[in-house]
Amino acid sequence: MGNEYRIALAGNPNTGKSTLFNALTGLRQHTGNWAGKTVALAEGSVFFKDKTIHLIDLPGTYSLFSNSTDEEVARNYIVFEKPDVTLVVLDATSLERNFNLALQVLEMTKNVVICINLIDVAEEQGIHINERLLTNRLGVPVIKISARNKKGFPMLLDTIDRIVTGKIECQPVQMKYPDEIEEKIKMIEPKVRQLVGSHISSRWVSLRLLDGDETLLNEINKRMVPEGV
Structure with a gap:
């Protein structure tokens, strides 16, 4: 703009x-x-x-x-x-x-x-x-x-x-979760990244899916997944 x-x-x-x-x-x-x-x-x-x-x-x-x-x-x-x-x-x-x-x-x-x-x-x-x-x-x-x-x-x-204007680059801290959760994130994040690309944080989406957030998945399907996929 x-x-x-x-x-x-x-x-x-x-x-x-x-x-x-x-x-x-x-x-x-x-x-x-x-x-x-x-x-x-x-x-x-x-x-x-x-x-x-x-x-x-x-x-x-x-x-x-x-x-x-x-x-x-x-x-x-x-x-x-x-x-x-x-x-x-x-x-x-x-x-x-x-x-x-x-x-x-x-x-x-x-x-x-x-x-x-x-x-x-x-x-x-x-x-x-x-x-x-x-x-x-x-x-x-x-x-x-x-x-x-x-x-x-x-x-x-x-x-x-x-x-x-790019004069400040933000580098948000990444929250660390218990090892069990981190391992599950590593397992599903590659598949999530294939779905959302670089448009959304694949780590964050992975966390929400592990938490059973179906409304987010529905929103991703509605906004980002082409029809017929």
Whole structure:
């Protein structure tokens, strides 16, 4: 799209994700429904360094499995629509709980920014977060912000810009599972890779199939497998 990019916003409910979306896009936004779904879709845009950044506010979820329509919609957008960057919004006062979703996203896609919101509230509570240490351990940029005060926005937008222009290369940490699971992944991943190619993380799909996620398999068949195969 030239100088136009799509950024997906993911996060647990009540992390300030929609506050961030509204603060960045202002009046440049609209709401509709996802195709074939009753889930609301909010899209907006922000202009930065001669680029148009389209923001998609995904439904707030605690995970990206197939337990609800919201989870399927958010998961499918990240996996199949392939936004240029996925921005995961975390609550600075509840990082341990919020990181479950963040780690799931890191398994699904490469270009990720971890956005730690409500940093002002956390600091008032005596919580101090070392974003550089987290960046090193996770392999993707970690930015601290306060969406309601618009604190940290220049660095957040600059980081997104540097990812889409290739100045930052994300290398998400790969989660390690018990040996039994890792062995099963090795067994089925080559076959999964034949099916999905480089379009989707074959490791992540393998994990979801081991977990019995039939809705993901149905979605892959619907979107990626030619008729008659």
